[in-house]
Amino acid sequence: LRAAVENLTDRQLSRLDAAFAAHPEHEQVAVAWQCAQQLRSIYHQPTPAAGRAVAEKVLASFASCPIPEVARLGRTLRQWRSALLAYFDTGGASNGGTEAINGLIELHRRIARGFRNRANYRLRMLLIGGGLRHPRLA
The missing domain is CATH 1.10.287 (Helix Hairpins)
Incomplete structure (x- = not known):
């Protein structure tokens, strides 16, 4: 679950899907993992405009997620909205x-x-x- 989706083999992805489908309580873990992958993808987009679009989507959706940890992350990201989006305005500069x-x-x-x-x-x-x-x- 800590690996990036692009680093997983087809076999690992199928095992992960099977594990998520095995029990209904794993659904929250699956959603949280997908949210983490979406958050990571902000910084792996081919252009700053594409990254900003994904960031805007994350900012709009995470805070209303029914999973408490993801919702809390969404509220935190919303508080840091200007700093998060500034990454795309500065050509990827950071401290x-x-x-x-x-x-x-x-x-x-x-x-x-x-x-x-x-x-x-x-x-x-x-x-x-x-x-x-x-x-x-x-």
């Missing part, structure tokens, strides 16, 4: 890289447990952020 570096810095700041020498702290942050190469690793 993901900045957030990744910030996460690394925060992790290593906690690990450092209070550097007293600012120069050493700066060098360590540059090293983990990719701004320097460690002499022993070069």
Whole structure:
């Protein structure tokens, strides 16, 4: 269920369909999986206009889904509507890289447990952020 639909073989897809059809209670899982695939497909469309169209469809439909988790996701996406749709207005720009570096810095700041020498702290942050190469690793 965690795999993307395009990465599944025909055999895996048929097994998944059989599992969904085996019990009526699996219907909610099937719908949630289809919603996840639809959400993923926003970023895999051939053009930004096509991606935006799928995003608009997701925004319009998820909040009214009878599955509580999908409905909650739909409400959250609706709150973030402008940020979600901005992806298509900016040519796919995001702050993901900045957030990744910030996460690394925060992790290593906690690990450092209070550097007293600012120069050493700066060098360590540059090293983990990719701004320097460690002499022993070069």
